Amino acid sequence: MRFEIHPSVEEGSRQVAVRIRDLIQAGAAEGRNVVLGLATGSSPLSLYAELVRMHREEGLSFKNVITFNLDEYLGLGRDHPRSYWRFMHEQLFDHVDLPGEQIHIPGGDLQADEVSDFCRGYEEAIRSAGGIDLQILGIGRTGHIGFNEPGAGRNSRTMRVTLDPLTRQDAAGGFGGLAHVPKEAITMGCATILNAREIALLAWGESKAEIVAEAFEGEVKDEVPASYLQEHASVTIHLDEGAGKLLTALKPEDSLARC
Numbered sequence: 001m002r003f004e005i006h007p008s009v010e011e012g013s014r015q016v017a018v019r020i021r022d023l024i025q026a027g028a029a030e031g032r033n034v035v036l037g038l039a040t041g042s043s044p045l046s047l048y049a050e051l052v053r054m055h056r057e058e059g060l061s062f063k064n065v066i067t068f069n070l071d072e073y074l075g076l077g078r079d080h081p082r083s084y085w086r087f088m089h090e091q092l093f094d095h096v097d098l099p100g101e102q103i104h105i106p107g108g109d110l111q112a113d114e115v116s117d118f119c120r121g122y123e124e125a126i127r128s129a130g131g132i133d134l135q136i137l138g139i140g141r142t143g144h145i146g147f148n149e150p151g152a153g154r155n156s157r158t159m160r161v162t163l164d165p166l167t168r169q170d171a172a173g174g175f176g177g178l179a180h181v182p183k184e185a186i187t188m189g190c191a192t193i194l195n196a197r198e199i200a201l202l203a204w205g206e207s208k209a210e211i212v213a214e215a216f217e218g219e220v221k222d223e224v225p226a227s228y229l230q231e232h233a234s235v236t237i238h239l240d241e242g243a244g245k246l247l248t249a250l251k252p253e254d255s256l257a258r259c
């Protein structure tokens with residue numbers, strides 16, 4: 001695992017955006033698509049803003065990009081103000097030239113009897129796109145990646161899950177109260193995420209410091225699904241000083257990564 005401690009969220013986000021730009025441009029030069037796994041939430045906001053800027057000011061094209069989002073709340077239609085469908089369109093998709101048919105987001109409005117076919121189809125669509133080249137992740141205070149909450153198995157695939165009470169509590173503000181936060185979601189599984197060729201996890205602010213230290217310096221265990229990332233061959237953990245402040249084992253080369 002590589003840790004990068006950035007002086008600001010904007011700097012860190014810019015570095016990840018540059019990596020995405022390089023992948024997209026290398027793909028375009030070779031005439032192939034680039035498959036991105038995307039996250040929602042506050043952590044990638046600056047990243048998406050920077051990608052939109054690169055599109056507008058530098059002409060970065062997303063025509064050869066295929067995206068798969070990590071998750072969606074179950075019970076929310078696309079137009080719900082808190083749906084991840086809406087979030088992704090407002091923050092990124094509406095502002096770049098990514099063709100709509102190349103966007104994949106789990107369905108929030110599926111009926112109970114449609115969910116398992118949908119999940120199988122989502123896995124199949126990722127496979128037939130050639131697998132995920134770069135997966136963007138945030139981390140929840142429960143240690144979740146996607147909505148793989150404590151107890152999620154290392155081999156899990158896209159599935160219907162129950163949200164942890166802490167995750168629902170963290171989302172309550174945006175929903176106007178805990179009672180309005182969905183209890184379930186559809187999420188890519190841990191194995192789906194770990195199959196990505198490269199992973200960039202973003203965590204900003206002191207509120208993430210404890211779970212960052214536990215997930216990436218602690219034991220690999222299913223109580224902290226993000227800890228599985230320790231076993232992936234190509235993961236970069238992008239932090240600011242606040243989120244990194246409880247890490248004890250930053251090696252000299254990691255300190256050199258401090259920009």
Ligand code: F6R
Binds near residue numbers: 070137139140146
């Ligand atoms: C979002 C997702 C979640 C978030 C995590 C952190 O698609 O899968 O795992 O990345 O809950 O959320 P923020 O970034 O809001 O702190």
